[in-house]
Amino acid sequence: MRKEPKNKLSRFSLLESFQELGMLTPALILLALFVMTPFIMSIPLSFTNQKLFPSPIPVKLIGLRNYRQILSDGEFWQAIKNVFLFTLMILPTQCGFALLAACFLNKQAIMKKTLRAMFFLPFITPMVIVTVIWATIYKYPTGLLNSFVQTVIPRFQMIDWLGNRHTALTAIVFLSAWQAYGFQMVIYLAGLQNIPEELYEAAAIDGAGGWKRFAYVTWPSLKNTTIFVLTITTIQALKLFTQVNILTHGGPLGSTNTLVHYMYEAGFIGQKIGYSAASSILMFLLVFTVVLAQRLLLKRMED
Amino acid sequence: MGKRILMALAMIIAVGSLVFAGSQGETQTDARKITFMYQGTDQFQASYKAAVERFTAATGIGVEMRYAPHDMYHEQLAAAIAGDDLADVVQLDGPFLSSLAWGGVLVPVEAYIDQNLLADMTASNVVQCTYPPDGKLYAMGHIDSTVLLYANKSYLEKIGARIPTSVEDAWTLEEFDAYLAALAKLPEVAYPLDIMRAYGVKSEWGTYGFYTAFISGGGGIMDRENWKADGMLNSPETIAVARKFQEWADKGWLVPASAGANMVFNEQRSAAMAWCGNWYWAGAYPSMGDDLIALPLPDFGNGVYTPNASWIFGITKDADKEAAGQFLSYMLQDQAFIDDMIKTGEFPGLKSWAARDPLYSTDMKIAAEQAAYAIARPPHPAYPTITSAFMKAFANILDGADVEDELNDAAAEIDEDILDNDGYPPFGK
Amino acid sequence: MVMKKNIQESAINKNPGKESAFQESAFQESARRTKGLLKHQMMHQIKHQLQPHKRIGYLKTFLLLLLALLIIMPLALLFSSSLKDDRFQITAELGSLKAFFVTNPSFNNYIEILGPQAPVPMARFFLNSCIVMAGTVAGTLLVSTMTAYALLRGKFRFKRVIMTGIIALYIIPAEAIMLPLLFLSVKIHLTDTYIIQMLPFMASPIYIFLFHQFFKEIPASIAESAQIEGASFWKIFHLVYVPLNVPALVTVTILQGMESWNQYLWPLLVVRSENVRPMTVAIASFFSTSDIYWDRLFAASVVMMMPILVLYLVFQKYFIASIASSAVKV
Missing domain, CATH: 1.10.3720.10 (MetI-like)
Incomplete structure (x- = not known):
């Protein structure tokens, strides 16, 4: 992205700056009130032994004890490993398929509406239902997937997809990608609408075929969209929770445990508010580092 | 286009806030009024509503009902406590009684409750409502629960198993083990036992369903004298029971989580027995009929112990306690209300109800009998930590982790929490 | 409204001389050049070239439809189950091919949750x-x-x-x-x-x-x-x-x-x-x-x-x- 041109024409008037600030404030107030304040409130909490229910003995400051316990907990590190693996697997699967589907659907002339709606359907399925449906597909021993694979490969040894620690995370990846690619697809579709038709016409004159048109027109024009999609998908992936909480509770043997699930278990099941706050702060710092690094990397690619 | 969108948005906001303002205007002005916080399915909500209406008609005391969904009930309760917005009567899950009594949220209820109702409570019901340090009732319940073995009768006949008819002659561990082995050899049986791993071993079922097996084997989660987990949760007796479950899992005898919770009663009938709560009957009976029998939990060597507890009602510290007690006494003795409970197949916590319940006085009689063998989950303010540590360890053990390591870790986690809170005085004194 | 038109018009007029937000590509260059030069007939030819051949279009549609059906297959399970009145039948059939078929469809479930008899509004x-x-x-x-x-x-x-x-x-x-x-x-x-x-x-x-x-x-x-x-x-x-x-x-x-x-x-x-x-x-x-x-x-x-x-x-x-x-x- 090139630098903004120095604007000599506009004078920095009082009204202008008033309007700018006026447009910015509602969001800042809402974010401060509903996201930042509660998060900042959890910082002092993370140094205490606060529980959910009231206690007749006063809540104690316990220093860095929560942090020390978390960092020496093997489960926490396993959760970090799991979410990174999950992110690495889901980024190409989900974003790639979303882009592909968007490109095909964009220029589709016949049955346009029906096809788009069908491709969009998984995304509007409530997650609870998605997990119920996929649990029956992954079912062991008589699930649809096992029966299908066995029909194709008769000697196939049936697998307990969600109950085996080597396959559980991958199974969650496919379910998640199926459910959520609609999100990226819709955004790519909107991005594709912004590409001017003239660019394709010009490409056609220069004799560019389908693939070349994609590589030289579509892909570069989707740059800003792709940056958005990659950043958001990364954060969403690192925040993985709902599917895991319903389907595997982090098991078997912690192989699908995630950072948010770790925090949830401490806070909502163990009712250890202080401990849970500490783990959410650690999680924030970790994911923020990743996102910042990614943003700098994407920024470099942009220039 | 943009302008029109903005206009439409403004309209929506305006209409929305009007509706919002409208919904605020509904206030009642009763002379005497209590508030009641509860959870439950649609049918339960309807039953509570009807009972409340009858109560108000009979006494003139108004009841403001505050529903909070099951999944986030304790969080809502905690927020109400912190925001000084606590209801007079609150429903709570049995094992959390100690936590709330210890925190000073609940008060002893005996003085405010009708004597007849107190006398009507089953032994197990009294256990779930009692706070151990002072032995007083801090809540009232009408519903209870228990865990049983459910078996496919024809499979048991095929292997020539002895069929217990009372809790007294429950299977011993050796018998149970031998029957599982024999059932595993039947061609129709893929899995001899379903311990409901489909519920998710971390959904409280992991503790609720199995803690009594450990007590029955001579171990347990907590030493109820000194309130420590170390020395009990990692005792040789506890380890032996855990090893037994792991052995069954290793042999492939237990229905895996992903297979679902219906393997005993689906068309293939590929599981022979189920280890499940009293609600299982309602699901299995329609397809199995008289081929389904309910049996007492096996004796792991130290006598039969059975799980208990359900959602009970407490009176809070700043409540109008007389009115609250009057309300509970009325509702829990309201026979129309009890009829609703019978209709949904709930497990009776009252003797008079058990006697007239068509299910628990016949096919599921053994369940009612088990109420005399109930022992509560560790009634300790650290219960949230206790259950989460235990469930995790038990789940990992079933998945093949090292038994001793897991139990040692869980015991350490529990004791550490207790230490962090100075032993939760007056416990452990 | 007049204002809006003015701005958009001026945007079009002023724009070609200025920098565009995109990285300049060869295609954009030629796009600008051709805009004035191309005859009507040539445009038509290119338009034709951009439109995929009709038969390919049908084939593509067919393949997309097949993929779409595969994708929404799990949802067929959801829909067919919602037409089964017996909740025990649903659990019994879930996980086998029977889950996709409804022998005696009934809208009872919908009536139960939305109808006047529903226990909640x-x-x-x-x-x-x-x-x-x-x-x-x-x-x-x-x-x-x-x-x-x-x-x-x-x-x-x-x-x-x-x-x-x-x-x-x-x-x-x-x-x-x-x-x-x-x-x-x-x-x-x-x-x-x-x-x-x-x-x-x-x-x-x-x-x-x-x-x-x-x-x-x-x-x-x-x-x-x-x-x-x-x-x-x-x-x-x-x-x-x-x-x-x-x-x-x-x-x-x-x-x-x-x-x-x-x-x-x-x-x-x-x-x-x-x-x-x-x-x-x-x-x-x-x-x-x-x-x-x-x-x-x-x-x-x-x-x-x-x-x-x-x-x-x-x-x-x-x-x-x-x-x-x-x-x-x-």
């Missing part, structure tokens, strides 16, 4: 969900477009830092801030209202970021030329940037609408009375720990999905409508 919950969704979407569109624009074209410092900060807020998992937020709402007596179900989601980092990326596509030169015409910061925003980004507006409407529609944990915490209870919370009560009412749950899920599907079908035509306006942007 599901129609009211449906209305509540609609109100919360409409309010949230309206608020989100307004707040995030304004913020994104101010952060892109405003003349104050630290814009990039603020934008990164806002993205950082998206990292905070909802589960981490829910309890403090609940305690806060109880203190300020906002629990059990529509407002508390909408406000926390209106300033959504993700949609501020999305508009930011889409607004970037509009060349700064357009804003500049509009400014010469005397348009104010606010006017350029709602007369140029908002109307030129209908696809993004529609996208956010659909995405945020569906997010709001499926909100579960937050309303679970702040809603008590039936007056403001959304459908998700009501449906969750079919899922009690001991007993799952699969029949009603599946029917309710189908009912839940319909409004979003309708929303999508209604709004998706704006994806196409915006093509006309996209010419302005080069």
